[in-house]
Amino acid sequence: MSLSQTSTSYRETHHKSITEPEAFWLEAAAGLDWDMFPTTAVDDSAAPLYRWFPDGKLNITHNALDRHVAAGHGDRAALIYDSAVTENSRTYTYSELLNEVSAAAGALSELGVKSGDRVLLYMPMIPQAVISMLACARVGAVHSVVFGGFAAREIAARIDDAAPDTVLTATGGVEPSRRIEYLPKVAEAVQRAEHQVRDVIVVHRDGFESSVEEVSQLTAAAWHDWEAVTAQAEPAGPASVDATHPLYVLYTSGTTGKPKGVVRDQGGTAVALNWSMPAIFDVGPGQTLLTASDVGWVVGHSYIVYAPLLAGATSVLYEGKPIGTPDAGAFWRMVQQHRITSLFTAPTALRAIRKADPDAAAVGEYDITSLKYLFSAGERLDPETQRWIGEALNVPVIDNWWQTETGWPIAANPVGIEQLPIKVGSATLPMVGYDISVLDPLGEPLPAGQEGNIAIKLPLPPGTLYTLWGDDARYVDSYLSAFEGYYTTGDSGYVDEDGYIFVMGRTDDVINVSGHRLSTGEIEAAVAEHPAVAECAVIGLADELKGQRPAGFLVLKTGADISEDQLRKELVAHVRSSIGPVADFKEVAVVPALPKTRSGKILRKTMRQIADGKDYIVPSTIEDAGVIDDLLPVLRRNL
Numbered sequence: 001m002s003l004s005q006t007s008t009s010y011r012e013t014h015h016k017s018i019t020e021p022e023a024f025w026l027e028a029a030a031g032l033d034w035d036m037f038p039t040t041a042v043d044d045s046a047a048p049l050y051r052w053f054p055d056g057k058l059n060i061t062h063n064a065l066d067r068h069v070a071a072g073h074g075d076r077a078a079l080i081y082d083s084a085v086t087e088n089s090r091t092y093t094y095s096e097l098l099n100e101v102s103a104a105a106g107a108l109s110e111l112g113v114k115s116g117d118r119v120l121l122y123m124p125m126i127p128q129a130v131i132s133m134l135a136c137a138r139v140g141a142v143h144s145v146v147f148g149g150f151a152a153r154e155i156a157a158r159i160d161d162a163a164p165d166t167v168l169t170a171t172g173g174v175e176p177s178r179r180i181e182y183l184p185k186v187a188e189a190v191q192r193a194e195h196q197v198r199d200v201i202v203v204h205r206d207g208f209e210s211s212v213e214e215v216s217q218l219t220a221a222a223w224h225d226w227e228a229v230t231a232q233a234e235p236a237g238p239a240s241v242d243a244t245h246p247l248y249v250l251y252t253s254g255t256t257g258k259p260k261g262v263v264r265d266q267g268g269t270a271v272a273l274n275w276s277m278p279a280i281f282d283v284g285p286g287q288t289l290l291t292a293s294d295v296g297w298v299v300g301h302s303y304i305v306y307a308p309l310l311a312g313a314t315s316v317l318y319e320g321k322p323i324g325t326p327d328a329g330a331f332w333r334m335v336q337q338h339r340i341t342s343l344f345t346a347p348t349a350l351r352a353i354r355k356a357d358p359d360a361a362a363v364g365e366y367d368i369t370s371l372k373y374l375f376s377a378g379e380r381l382d383p384e385t386q387r388w389i390g391e392a393l394n395v396p397v398i399d400n401w402w403q404t405e406t407g408w409p410i411a412a413n414p415v416g417i418e419q420l421p422i423k424v425g426s427a428t429l430p431m432v433g434y435d436i437s438v439l440d441p442l443g444e445p446l447p448a449g450q451e452g453n454i455a456i457k458l459p460l461p462p463g464t465l466y467t468l469w470g471d472d473a474r475y476v477d478s479y480l481s482a483f484e485g486y487y488t489t490g491d492s493g494y495v496d497e498d499g500y501i502f503v504m505g506r507t508d509d510v511i512n513v514s515g516h517r518l519s520t521g522e523i524e525a526a527v528a529e530h531p532a533v534a535e536c537a538v539i540g541l542a543d544e545l546k547g548q549r550p551a552g553f554l555v556l557k558t559g560a561d562i563s564e565d566q567l568r569k570e571l572v573a574h575v576r577s578s579i580g581p582v583a584d585f586k587e588v589a590v591v592p593a594l595p596k597t598r599s600g601k602i603l604r605k606t607m608r609q610i611a612d613g614k615d616y617i618v619p620s621t622i623e624d625a626g627v628i629d630d631l632l633p634v635l636r637r638n639l
């Protein structure tokens, strides 16, 4: 949509979205091409489950690609692949990207992929990852991208939940210190999963050792070469699907060990992201966005792939790290080279840059005058980092708060509409369609300044999750049942007298390590598999660089004969091979006992408070208060 629709102020825009949602969202929908324009915005007939644009029909890739080419913008840059780890780069115009996506979509169809089928992607940050996602959406298939830092067991768990017939992968990914062979992991996952995968398509990258010939023997699936299947395929046009048709499933960590399959639809996602790109990030045609995330995370889905393309802008796909590839000037080098106007990253990346280049000397080596804004999300933007990077770049540093479940910012500073005053430590104000309340444990709204559960009044706006894959009951139970009529974010925080939102942390056992969301429950389940471990608690400790880091506190089985050092080595290796390196699990302490309530619940919150040097509360329901006294020295040694 054009920003003329939002030429009114933020407050008027937000007010309209809440008081007249039908009119607001149908107007936003008019910014896209539809095969059938919706007559209704929201369907509330199955509340608390809501569906957006129930009678609309469209295809998100037509809106992201064909529409721009048809409007004469085929020569504009759509995607700039910038690989610092392989020193490669390539620019795809909208016409080129459309051709690649159409060919890949044709190849999928020829291999039997139909509308509604799931396709699992395990891909590094290469153009084929973006092309594959769009190709799935083009034929109405549902992609499920798994981040490259996850191990075979995690891939297998997602195969069993989403039941894809097809897997798309590459020979490997490149980390600064090593090459990651993907094929053995994918073969193991396909073999391990109960659901039978039919086809595996492999993008060949040079420099990897494992071969398809070798690993394909391990599975019953047919293995194909990406180049071969796309070269001979008849290009596929965009399938006309219902707006409510699923676009993707993206798994995220919850409190339990079983990841949650967040599902989003084609229509709501297209409308919401198309609204958000210019309004929140000030990115439109002719502008270039670098979102330094990964296509395996929600930030990558929304702001590397769909939103910039829907907006007709240029998206930079960066294969590299903020530091070390080759240095702390990597982002600033790209700003100069690609004339980037908006840069979006996570605070942990900024802290890593600051650690490597405390005086921001590298900024001075590049011409960064094209840069208008730096956006940050994924974890709380700590005031010190915000101040440091703001001074270094001399552009506004804009925090925005959201989650895998919502797909786009719940709270932000909508600079494309109106730049609101920045309050350090706050993600600013709610975005359109988000009606936020801070509730006490009984569901009563709390006054300004008081911290509680941040909840969003139903319905959530378009582009957010509408269920968990194949499990409405789990969706209702996990998010909609704590407070009737509200979606519970799982975040704790407060709203000040101006309505600014301050997000302070999670209310559950989800932790945030380097901007990656992890479940302590899942790490605990892996640790508990060790034969010497009787029980364990994994908690997130405050970490200057990573925000949080996981640490395991274990009680050994009687008679277990293993040194703490050996146990640590074995557990680190086990968590790495079962969850993946992304879990970043490196700290282990053996303790005589874990503090518990009389009903057997481990007091993780109390442990975390002690370890972080905060005031701690020992609940009156504790089984044995002496256990805490014994634990104090171990927990405090982490300070």
Ligand code: COA
Pocket (backbone or CB within 6 Å): 147, 148, 149, 150, 173, 175, 180, 292, 293, 294, 297, 299, 321, 322, 323, 345, 346, 348, 349, 352, 377, 378, 513, 514, 515, 516, 581, 582, 583, 584
């Ligand atoms: N494939 C395989 N392994 C991966 C991986 C991937 N895609 N991504 C990370 N890993 C591995 C790393 O190599 C590392 O392994 P190691 O323990 O052998 O060193 C481990 O997982 C932990 O990685 P990470 O947490 O990224 O730490 P790091 O020290 O390698 O890098 C930062 C630190 C801050 C540079 C990095 O975390 C970063 O860029 N963070 C930004 C996060 C982000 O953009 N999040 C998206 C949400 S907005």
Ligand code: AMP
Pocket (backbone or CB within 6 Å): 252, 298, 376, 377, 378, 379, 380, 381, 399, 400, 401, 402, 403, 404, 405, 427, 489, 490, 491, 503, 504, 505, 506, 512, 515, 516, 517
């Ligand atoms: P993910 O689903 O991986 O995007 O993680 C979402 C969680 O990260 C949120 O529920 C918050 O706990 C945290 N988070 C993301 N962005 C912010 C932010 N800007 N401020 C505070 N916390 C954030």
